[in-house]
Amino acid sequence: MRDYLIAPSILAADFARLGEDVEAVLAAGADIVHFDVMDNHYVPNLSVGPMVCSALRNYGITAPIDVHLMVKPVDALVGMFADAGASYITFHPDASTHVDRTLQLIRDAGCKSGLVFNPASSLDALQYVLDKVDMILLMSVNPGYGGQSFIPSTLDKLHEARLLIDQSGLDIRLEVDGGIGPANIRAAAEAGADTFVAGSAIFGKPDYADVIRNMRNELAQVKSQ
Ligand code: DX5
Ligand code: ZN
Numbered sequence: 001m002r003d004y005l006i007a008p009s010i011l012a013a014d015f016a017r018l019g020e021d022v023e024a025v026l027a028a029g030a031d032i033v034h035f036d037v038m039d040n041h042y043v044p045n046l047s048v049g050p051m052v053c054s055a056l057r058n059y060g061i062t063a064p065i066d067v068h069l070m071v072k073p074v075d076a077l078v079g080m081f082a083d084a085g086a087s088y089i090t091f092h093p094d095a096s097t098h099v100d101r102t103l104q105l106i107r108d109a110g111c112k113s114g115l116v117f118n119p120a121s122s123l124d125a126l127q128y129v130l131d132k133v134d135m136i137l138l139m140s141v142n143p144g145y146g147g148q149s150f151i152p153s154t155l156d157k158l159h160e161a162r163l164l165i166d167q168s169g170l171d172i173r174l175e176v177d178g179g180i181g182p183a184n185i186r187a188a189a190e191a192g193a194d195t196f197v198a199g200s201a202i203f204g205k206p207d208y209a210d211v212i213r214n215m216r217n218e219l220a221q222v223k224s225q
Helices: 015-027 050-059 075-083 099-108 154-168 185-190 208-220
Strands: 005-008 033-038 065-070 088-091 112-117 135-139 173-177 195-198
Touching (some): 015 208, 033 050, 050 075, 075 088, 088 135, 099 112, 154 173, 185 208
Parallel strands (some): 088 112, 173 195
């Protein structure tokens, strides 16, 4: 079995008591914190920035923080999020003029780097930079909002990305984001994902541990690959 990670998205958490809510979801068995950054420019919505990331660190959150930048341009925020305690920083290649440079900036700042692909985007941008990427994130909804439905064509794309990773022999995580929950996490894993973002499926339920347990039970049934 792959080393699966469950990454609750803070977008669906209670912003008025974010530290407590993130602490609770980690105590309930989550592995990493998915931190969605929206700028009302690359995507229509507006969320949180580096100050909130460092507030979580100051509150005592020690789990990896997976910063998903839905912002354009990207570069100015890289150093700010690295200073704020980000572990991963992922961005959309169509939001950066110089993708290779942005990837290098992220690693030079001491973080793990990643590229994010929208539902209609091909994986072509990976061709020349795969060795500079620690995470590939496939969006299974259009970015901007939580609570949307999973787009099924993501499964084919996960297969494609998994093949690329396995053929490269590189240590790259394959994350899927949008509309993930107990009902489809197994299909996403069988298509090759190893890191699962879930916002509303987890924070929308009263018992986080129960949902996370259901997700892990589904993962335990993934057919061996
Ligand atoms: C969408 C965000 C996602 C989103 C996931 O733009 O990147 O992380 O919050 O939320 P759910 O799991 O509710 O689709
Ligand atoms: Zn996200």
